Amino acid sequence: MSPFAGAQFASPEVIQHAPALLIAAPLTAACVAALSPSARWAWFASLGGALVSLWMALCLAAEVARSGAVSYAVGGFAPPLGIELRLDDLSVFFCLLVSVMGVATSIASASLLRLELPERDHSLMQAGFMLAFTGLLGLTATGDAFNAFVFLEVSSIGTYALVAMGASQDRRALTAAFQYLVMGTIGATLFVIGVGLLYAVTGTLNMADMAERLAASSSDTAAIAGLALITVGLALKAAMFPLHAWLPGAYSAGPTMVVAFLAGTATKVSVYLLIRFLMDVAGGLESAGEGLLTWLIAPMAGIAAIVASVQAVFQTETRRILAYSSIAQIGYVLLGVTSGSVAGLTAALFLLFTHAMIKTVIFLSLGAIDHRGSRLETLAGAGREAPWTIAALALAILGLAGAPFTAGFLAKWRLLGALADDGRIWAVVAIAASSLTALVYCGRILETVLFRTRRPAGATISEASPAALAAIWFLAASSVWYGVDASALYDLARQAAASVMGASP
Amino acid sequence: MSLLLASPELELVFSALLLTLVAGLVVALLAARSVLTCILLMSAFSLTMALWLMTMDAPDVAFTEASVGAGVSTMILLGAALSSTDVIPSLRPGRLWFPAVACLAAFIGMALIVPDLPVFGDPGSPPSAYVGRLYLEQTPHDIGAPNVVTAVLASYRGFDTLGETTVIFAAGVGVLLLLGGQVRSPDAAPEDVSLRASAGSPVLSVAARLLIPIICLYAFYVLAHGEFGAGGGFQAGVILAAALILHALVFGVRETMKALPVGVVRACAALGVLGYAAVGFLAILNGGRFLDYDALLSPVFEAGLPSSHLAGGHHHWGQRIGILAIETGVMLAVASTMTAIFYAFTGRVSRSDAAGAS
Amino acid sequence: MTLALVLTPYVYGLGFFMMAAGLLIALTSRHLIKRLIGLGVFQTSAGVFYILLSKVSGGTAAIRLEADSPAAEALASRLDAAYIAAHGVDGVVYSNPLPHVLILTAIVVGAATLAVGLAIIVRIRETYGTVDFEEISALEARALRDVREDEA
Amino acid sequence: MAEAIGWIGAVLVIAAVGLSIAGAVGVLRFPDVYTRIHAASITDTGAASLMTLGLLLMAGFSPAAIKLCIVWVFIMLTSPAAAHALAGAAFGSGHRPVLADPRQPSEDEA
Incomplete structure (x- = not known):
C-alpha cells in the first residue's frame, strides 16, 4: 500500500494540471528571482517555487496511488506527435526526492549564500538554483526521450556556472567547473546520439512508443548501440566509476547550497534515467538492457564501491571524503538496480533516498558552520562551539556509516539481504568491504568534530542560522525516523520498483 | 526553372561532397596550433555546415547554424580569446594515446552499426515514414501554418522550445554571475572597446546608422515570417542582438549601455521566458492543457474571426496567435541574453587590459 | 537507389569521424578554448547524424x-x-521535419554551453594567468605541495 | 526565350564562381593585409553582383527577384564598409603595407 493512498492534496482541477505545474512553477520562480530587486525577494521566489513543486509532487503521488500512471499531453497533442509528461510510481518517487531536497536547500539557502557570496549575486544564484531544480523535475516527469535531453541541459548549464561561483572561496572551483562542463556536455551529447540511434530504428521519440516499437523491431544492432551510448552518457552524469573524475572537484569547491542540492539530487536523477531506459524502454530487447546491466554496469558498480571507499580514506579535505563516499554509494545503488529482482531494486531506491537526505544534511551543516574546501582538522572541536548543527551532522554521519537505528543501516541491510537472496555473493562482499572501509572515514570525521579540541590558531565556528537549522534537522530527523519505522518510504520504493519490473507489488 | 533542379541522386552526391568539405575542416582543426586559427576554422566549419544543411532541405537549421555558429559563437570566442592568441603546443604523445585509442574505438564501433541504419535518402525509413510524416500530413489541419518546422517547433513540441529558451536564459544567468559583477551601471562601464578605426570614421558610423534600424526591421520580419518560411523567434533574437552588438562595436559599449543598461537587458531575458510560460498558464486558465494554443481564444470569439476553422474556414487563430506570442518571448529572451553575454565579455576584456596597463 | 547505397556508409562515416575528432579535441587539447571548440564540433556532429536521418531523396524543405x-x-x-x-x-x-526541430534546439544548447564555458575560461585566465591545461595542473600541484609542506 | 535568358543567368553565376575562386587565391597569395583585403572585398562585391544578376535572370519576375535586389543593395552597403573597418583596424594595430617587392630585398632591409 502506498502511504499516499486515499490522500487528496488539491482540487481535481489543480491535480489535472499538476504535471505541467510541477515544472512551470519553479521555472516561473527562476524568472521572478532574476527580476527581483533584492536578495530577500529572490529567496521568497525560490522558496515559493520549491514549495509549489513539492505540493504538486504530493498531489501526483496521491493521484498515481489512486489511479495508476498519469499522462499529460502538453499542448493538447497526444503522443507521439506531442510531448507527453508521464508519471508512474518510479517517476513520482524521484519527483518527491528532488522536491524535498529542493525545499530543504531553498530554506537554508539565504543564510548559506550570505556566508559565501556578496549580496548582489544572490538573486542570480537563486535563479540558477531554480533553473537546475526545474531541469531535474522535468527529467523525472517527461515521457519523451529528446525532451529528457533538453531538461538534462536545463539542469546542467546553470549548474556549471553555479559551481564555478565557489571561486570566491576556493579558486579550484573554476577548473572543477570547467571539467564538469566538458564531461557533462560529453555525457549529454552521448545521450542525445544514443536517442538519435533509437529514433533511427523506431521513428519515434516517445519513450513508451519507443519501447513498443523496439520490441517489434527485427534487427537491433543500432538499438543496442544507442542504449550503450545512453548508458555511457548517463554514467558520466551519474559519476559512475570510472567516469567519476569530475565529481570530487565539483563537490569540494562549489558553493554549499549548490553542492548540497546536487549531492542529493543530480546523480540520483541520472540513475533514474538509467533505470528508465535500460529497464523500461529496452524492456522489449531483453538481451540489450539486461546485458548492459549485467556486464557493464554491475562490475563497474562493484569496483566503484570498493575503490571509491578506499580513496575516501586517503583524502584530507572533508568535502572530498564525502564526494568519494557519494561515488561509492552510487556503486551500491547500481548493484541493487542490477540485481534483477524487485527486492533488490526496492532496496536500491530506498538507499538512494536515504543517502540523498543524509548527504544533503551533511553538506548543508558543513556549509552552515562556514566550513568549505578546507581540511578535516579545522573542524576539530566544532561539537562544542556549534552543538546543534554538529549533532545533526553526527547523526547523518552515523547514518552514512550504517550505524543501527539509522535509515542508512536499514537500507544497507535490506540491500545486502536482497543481493544475498539473488545469490550475488560477490556484490555482497563488495558492499560489506566498502562499508567496513566507510567506518574508517566516518569514524575519523566523528572523532574530529566530537572529541578533539580546537587548535589555538583555528578560527571559531559559529552555529547555523535558525532557518538552516530547521532544514537540517528536518532531514536529519526524518532519516532517523526512517531508520526506526521505514514502512512509508519503503512502501513507496517497493511500489516504484514493482512498476518498473512489471510485477504486482 | 528546370535549370535549378538536378536529379535527386545528383543532389545526394552534391550533399555528400559538401559534407566532405565540412569533415576536411575538422581535420584542419585537429592539426591547428594557434587558437585564432581554431576559431576561424570553427567559423568556416559552421558556415560550410549551413551550406550543407541547405542541401539537406533544412533551411531553418541552416539559418540558425549560420547566425549562431558562424556569427554569435565566433564573436564571443574572439571576445574571450583576444588577449591570449599565443600558440600552445599540443599534448605530449604520452598523454595522447589513451583518448586517441578510445575515440578510434568509438569510431569503429559506430561504423559497425552502419548496415543497421536507414539508407541515406530513403523515404521509407522509420524516421521519415512514421512521426515525421504524420507531422507533414496533420499540420494543415492542426496548426494551419505552411512551415511544418515552425509548427512542430512552436506548437507540437512547444515544450521543448520552452526548455530551449530556458537553457539560453540559464546561460545568461551563468555568464552574468561569472562575469557580470563589474558592468552594472553605465558609469562603471569599461573604456571604449569599439573598433579602433571607428573613432572619427564617417563611413562606419553612417553605415551603422543606416543599417541598425533595417536590421531591427529584418529581425521582426524573420519573427513574423517564421510561419511561412525559414525563420522564427530564435533567429530573430540573434539578429536583433546583432544590431545591438553592431551599435556597440561602432559607437562603443558605453553608449550602448547608456541606451540599454545591463539591468534592463537582464529583466528582458527573464520577461521573455516568463512570457512564454504565461502563454502556457493562459491556456490552462481557459480550460486547455499547458501550451495548448487552441484554448488561447475562447471558442465563441474564435468562431467570429474571419475564416476561422471553427466556422468551417482554415485559419487557426489560436494557434497563430499562440505561436507568434511564444516566438516573441523567445526573441526577447534570446536577444537580451546574447546582448548580456556580449556586455559581460567585452566589459571583462577591457577591464583586464586596464589592469595590465596600470 | 544503388548510388544511395554507396553513399550511405560514406556520409555516416563522415559524421562518425567528426564525432570522434571532436571528442578527441575536447579531451586532449592543452588550450582550454580549443577544448570548447572540440566540444562544439562534437555537439554539431550529433546534429549531422540527426539531419542525415531526415533527408528524403527528391524531397524538398518541409x-x-x-x-x-x-x-x-x-x-x-x-x-x-x-x-x-x-x-x-x-x-x-x-x-522529414522532426530532426530539423530537434537540431535547432541542439544548436541553441551548444551556443549556451559555449557561452558558459568561455565565461569560466575568462575567469580562469584572470585567476591563474594562463589557459594552458598543463600549466594549470602544474600550478595546482604546486599549491597542494606547498600546503603539505606547511603542515609538515 | 525564357530558356535562353535562364542560360545567360547560369553563365553569369558560373562567372561569379570563377571570380570568387580568383579572390580566394588572391587572399592566400597576396603579400600583405591590405592587398588581401582588396582581393577579398573586390570579389565580394563583384562576384555577388554577378551572382544576383544571374539569379535574377533565372528567377524572372517573382517575389524572389525583389528579395534578390534587396540582398544586392545590402551587399553593396556592408561589404565596402566592412573592408574599410578591417583595413582601419589593421592600420590601427600597427600593420604597414608592403611597399617594395619582397622577393627583391632593398638594401636597408638587408
Whole structure:
C-alpha cells in the first residue's frame, strides 16, 4: 500500500494540471528571482517555487496511488506527435526526492549564500538554483526521450556556472567547473546520439512508443548501440566509476547550497534515467538492457564501491571524503538496480533516498558552520562551539556509516539481504568491504568534530542560522525516523520498483 | 526553372561532397596550433555546415547554424580569446594515446552499426515514414501554418522550445554571475572597446546608422515570417542582438549601455521566458492543457474571426496567435541574453587590459 | 537507389569521424578554448547524424506547397508518379521535419554551453594567468605541495 | 526565350564562381593585409553582383527577384564598409603595407 493512498492534496482541477505545474512553477520562480530587486525577494521566489513543486509532487503521488500512471499531453497533442509528461510510481518517487531536497536547500539557502557570496549575486544564484531544480523535475516527469535531453541541459548549464561561483572561496572551483562542463556536455551529447540511434530504428521519440516499437523491431544492432551510448552518457552524469573524475572537484569547491542540492539530487536523477531506459524502454530487447546491466554496469558498480571507499580514506579535505563516499554509494545503488529482482531494486531506491537526505544534511551543516574546501582538522572541536548543527551532522554521519537505528543501516541491510537472496555473493562482499572501509572515514570525521579540541590558531565556528537549522534537522530527523519505522518510504520504493519490473507489488 | 533542379541522386552526391568539405575542416582543426586559427576554422566549419544543411532541405537549421555558429559563437570566442592568441603546443604523445585509442574505438564501433541504419535518402525509413510524416500530413489541419518546422517547433513540441529558451536564459544567468559583477551601471562601464578605426570614421558610423534600424526591421520580419518560411523567434533574437552588438562595436559599449543598461537587458531575458510560460498558464486558465494554443481564444470569439476553422474556414487563430506570442518571448529572451553575454565579455576584456596597463 | 547505397556508409562515416575528432579535441587539447571548440564540433556532429536521418531523396524543405502550384509541379517533374504517390504528402515529397526541430534546439544548447564555458575560461585566465591545461595542473600541484609542506 | 535568358543567368553565376575562386587565391597569395583585403572585398562585391544578376535572370519576375535586389543593395552597403573597418583596424594595430617587392630585398632591409 502506498502511504499516499486515499490522500487528496488539491482540487481535481489543480491535480489535472499538476504535471505541467510541477515544472512551470519553479521555472516561473527562476524568472521572478532574476527580476527581483533584492536578495530577500529572490529567496521568497525560490522558496515559493520549491514549495509549489513539492505540493504538486504530493498531489501526483496521491493521484498515481489512486489511479495508476498519469499522462499529460502538453499542448493538447497526444503522443507521439506531442510531448507527453508521464508519471508512474518510479517517476513520482524521484519527483518527491528532488522536491524535498529542493525545499530543504531553498530554506537554508539565504543564510548559506550570505556566508559565501556578496549580496548582489544572490538573486542570480537563486535563479540558477531554480533553473537546475526545474531541469531535474522535468527529467523525472517527461515521457519523451529528446525532451529528457533538453531538461538534462536545463539542469546542467546553470549548474556549471553555479559551481564555478565557489571561486570566491576556493579558486579550484573554476577548473572543477570547467571539467564538469566538458564531461557533462560529453555525457549529454552521448545521450542525445544514443536517442538519435533509437529514433533511427523506431521513428519515434516517445519513450513508451519507443519501447513498443523496439520490441517489434527485427534487427537491433543500432538499438543496442544507442542504449550503450545512453548508458555511457548517463554514467558520466551519474559519476559512475570510472567516469567519476569530475565529481570530487565539483563537490569540494562549489558553493554549499549548490553542492548540497546536487549531492542529493543530480546523480540520483541520472540513475533514474538509467533505470528508465535500460529497464523500461529496452524492456522489449531483453538481451540489450539486461546485458548492459549485467556486464557493464554491475562490475563497474562493484569496483566503484570498493575503490571509491578506499580513496575516501586517503583524502584530507572533508568535502572530498564525502564526494568519494557519494561515488561509492552510487556503486551500491547500481548493484541493487542490477540485481534483477524487485527486492533488490526496492532496496536500491530506498538507499538512494536515504543517502540523498543524509548527504544533503551533511553538506548543508558543513556549509552552515562556514566550513568549505578546507581540511578535516579545522573542524576539530566544532561539537562544542556549534552543538546543534554538529549533532545533526553526527547523526547523518552515523547514518552514512550504517550505524543501527539509522535509515542508512536499514537500507544497507535490506540491500545486502536482497543481493544475498539473488545469490550475488560477490556484490555482497563488495558492499560489506566498502562499508567496513566507510567506518574508517566516518569514524575519523566523528572523532574530529566530537572529541578533539580546537587548535589555538583555528578560527571559531559559529552555529547555523535558525532557518538552516530547521532544514537540517528536518532531514536529519526524518532519516532517523526512517531508520526506526521505514514502512512509508519503503512502501513507496517497493511500489516504484514493482512498476518498473512489471510485477504486482 | 528546370535549370535549378538536378536529379535527386545528383543532389545526394552534391550533399555528400559538401559534407566532405565540412569533415576536411575538422581535420584542419585537429592539426591547428594557434587558437585564432581554431576559431576561424570553427567559423568556416559552421558556415560550410549551413551550406550543407541547405542541401539537406533544412533551411531553418541552416539559418540558425549560420547566425549562431558562424556569427554569435565566433564573436564571443574572439571576445574571450583576444588577449591570449599565443600558440600552445599540443599534448605530449604520452598523454595522447589513451583518448586517441578510445575515440578510434568509438569510431569503429559506430561504423559497425552502419548496415543497421536507414539508407541515406530513403523515404521509407522509420524516421521519415512514421512521426515525421504524420507531422507533414496533420499540420494543415492542426496548426494551419505552411512551415511544418515552425509548427512542430512552436506548437507540437512547444515544450521543448520552452526548455530551449530556458537553457539560453540559464546561460545568461551563468555568464552574468561569472562575469557580470563589474558592468552594472553605465558609469562603471569599461573604456571604449569599439573598433579602433571607428573613432572619427564617417563611413562606419553612417553605415551603422543606416543599417541598425533595417536590421531591427529584418529581425521582426524573420519573427513574423517564421510561419511561412525559414525563420522564427530564435533567429530573430540573434539578429536583433546583432544590431545591438553592431551599435556597440561602432559607437562603443558605453553608449550602448547608456541606451540599454545591463539591468534592463537582464529583466528582458527573464520577461521573455516568463512570457512564454504565461502563454502556457493562459491556456490552462481557459480550460486547455499547458501550451495548448487552441484554448488561447475562447471558442465563441474564435468562431467570429474571419475564416476561422471553427466556422468551417482554415485559419487557426489560436494557434497563430499562440505561436507568434511564444516566438516573441523567445526573441526577447534570446536577444537580451546574447546582448548580456556580449556586455559581460567585452566589459571583462577591457577591464583586464586596464589592469595590465596600470 | 544503388548510388544511395554507396553513399550511405560514406556520409555516416563522415559524421562518425567528426564525432570522434571532436571528442578527441575536447579531451586532449592543452588550450582550454580549443577544448570548447572540440566540444562544439562534437555537439554539431550529433546534429549531422540527426539531419542525415531526415533527408528524403527528391524531397524538398518541409514548407507545405499547394499541390498544383508551379513550384510543386517543377519539383514533381523530376520524380516518377509512383514514387510521389507512395511517399509524397498531397503530391509533394518533403524531407522529414522532426530532426530539423530537434537540431535547432541542439544548436541553441551548444551556443549556451559555449557561452558558459568561455565565461569560466575568462575567469580562469584572470585567476591563474594562463589557459594552458598543463600549466594549470602544474600550478595546482604546486599549491597542494606547498600546503603539505606547511603542515609538515 | 525564357530558356535562353535562364542560360545567360547560369553563365553569369558560373562567372561569379570563377571570380570568387580568383579572390580566394588572391587572399592566400597576396603579400600583405591590405592587398588581401582588396582581393577579398573586390570579389565580394563583384562576384555577388554577378551572382544576383544571374539569379535574377533565372528567377524572372517573382517575389524572389525583389528579395534578390534587396540582398544586392545590402551587399553593396556592408561589404565596402566592412573592408574599410578591417583595413582601419589593421592600420590601427600597427600593420604597414608592403611597399617594395619582397622577393627583391632593398638594401636597408638587408
